[in-house]
Amino acid sequence: MKHIAILGHGVVGTGCARMLTENRERISALVGEDVSLKYILDIRDLPDSPWADRIVHDFAVILNDPEVSVIAEVIGGAHPAFDFAAAALKAGKHVVTSNKECVSRFGAELTGMAAANGVTYRFEASCGGGIPLIRPILSDLAANRIDGIDGILNGTTNYILTRMCRDGSSFEAALAEAQQKGYAERDPSADVEGIDARRKINILCGCATGVLHNDEDIPTEGIAAVRTADVTAAGLAGYAVKLLGRMTGGFLLVAPHLIPFDCPLSHTDGVFNAALLHGNFVGDVMLYGRGAGADATASAVVGDMVAALRGDSGCVTFAHGAALPDFGAFTCPRYLSVGAEDAAALLALVPGAKTIEPPVGEFACITPPLSEDAVRVLRQKVSLRAALRVREA
């Protein structure tokens, strides 16, 4: 018999408890031994929980129980999540988590502690919810040098951009709708400003390279400034607008991008997430699915429990990243829009730009690759109404 504890009886914790219960026979067969949920840690009493008899309020009960071999930390946030995970690893218990903040900030420390104590720290659920994403990078595709990752890693912003694209909704209306449907938090800033996606691309890059950066060093632009008129113009020109977390040519960034309809990422709509990986032998691989929600996230957390109990290899021990390259040198094609009166000036400044059907009263084009520095200089010479990056197929 193997015993599991879950820290946190919220949405994800409840999903994990349900999966361990409903799929118990299958999970036990995978592990080769009965797998039992022994504790759920929560500060609340929750007498109506189907697992009320297993709720404890004191983490020490779990930590000091030698029967518990795997702990799922699904509390979220930095503290006490980090402290619980660290104590569990030091006590020789495997830790699995959906906590992207904790992995992104403390991944080097926690994976180091795991290695030092002969256990593992696994975090498949921290990026892309239920999508197998981290294990493919660390195992199936690990013999490849992964040299590119482009991810739609935040369901809230993708839902908003999909509504703007399909129905011409404004950002504000689409956000309000996402909040009403429970896809966006009451304070949506971590999603809308790209903070959530930034943590996830940091983790994915860490899995591909072994190096985890300080996520505040990653250049990040959210979607609040994206105009419906730009999304519409992009659609007419053959592109979808998506918030991408990217690892490309040594750069890391999060920003809204135009993606050509030829690229399968462009068809990742609504709350779905996807990541397009490029490996030096496998070429392009895309992994797509539900990036959030109790059941999809539970699938990844419980999958990690099984991996821990079976002793699967393929865990990374992160190193702390050195400085990222100067972002001013990052180069890609651009979608630029200016007032109609500035069209001639813009075209003179950007040779080779391709004119497209613009927002009303404006002039818009897709440019050849331009660096961030070049766009900054351009802004001083002409008043840009919109400037978005383009991710070519």
Place this chain on the structure above:
Amino acid sequence: MKHIAILGHGVVGTGCARMLTENRERISALVGEDVSLKYILDIRDLPDSPWADRIVHDFAVILNDPEVSVIAEVIGGAHPAFDFAAAALKAGKHVVTSNKECVSRFGAELTGMAAANGVTYRFEASCGGGIPLIRPILSDLAANRIDGIDGILNGTTNYILTRMCRDGSSFEAALAEAQQKGYAERDPSADVEGIDARRKINILCGCATGVLHNDEDIPTEGIAAVRTADVTAAGLAGYAVKLLGRMTGGFLLVAPHLIPFDCPLSHTDGVFNAALLHGNFVGDVMLYGRGAGADATASAVVGDMVAALRGDSGCVTFAHGAALPDFGAFTCPRYLSVGAEDAAALLALVPGAKTIEPPVGEFACITPPLSEDAVRVLRQKVSLRAALRVREA
């Protein structure tokens, strides 16, 4: 030092040798020991091969070398591939393969032999080339009950259908082009008739359920009868036409299907492959990438070598399948086309059918779900010009 042997110096074998050479440092780091390619078995001498010094003509040399711990069988076909694999497993060597015919026909025997001899038989490359597909089913998503698989599993037919859809090419012209580009064999029948896709859906279903069927029992329809006019009509109605291998509601089948543009599978174009899996917790997950080619296939074969050398769990031991359910009861919506003169008769026979823009001179509709038996009865009453299955989003 770990020693590897490759059986077959063809396209895939050469790709594997290249990957083991070019990515040797990375692969050795993953395994924790230097990994070395010791032998390539081929009946030819191939003095110009970069690995000419490692070519042997006698399988016994490999079989009897106790240093060889993993053998990659990339010969293809049933024999001698099966015989070599069986001998290797009995000699206590892991076997990895890209050979879908061998896995689909002899998978139960070979996985049984592996288990009996304390080694593993792995075959990630047998379905979907470089796409992580089998390991996600057997590991990452294994805690889910996988209750649906819809796969675009054959690049040749997908290339042909993509050309017919995008450019209005005829089947014959698209096939000739595929042959010219090296995407189709001179004898394309195994691809065009769905035999290749049938083997692959059999293997994927086996991974999801543990049960491998006799693949000749799987109802299979190829793409030779698909008319460009139907592909065009489907496109105007909001559907792509794709050859799908399906596991759904207990049924297994291979047949061309209309897929709505809302479904991400519908955007899998050209030689790319994809599979949409449905798990009872994770929901929909799609895995997409290159389904063939030396490098992509090598990525999967070498990934399996690493898994074997690291001792990763997640291997299936297949049982032989019982009889499949009566296919006459299989039910799905249909695309039907008749001569314009038969429109009224068809509509009278199929209440609730939705009329769509038809091929010239015909009448076409999308029906509510109809069983195979119902369509057979319909054929006796009205002359169907086309009848294709529809896979709803």
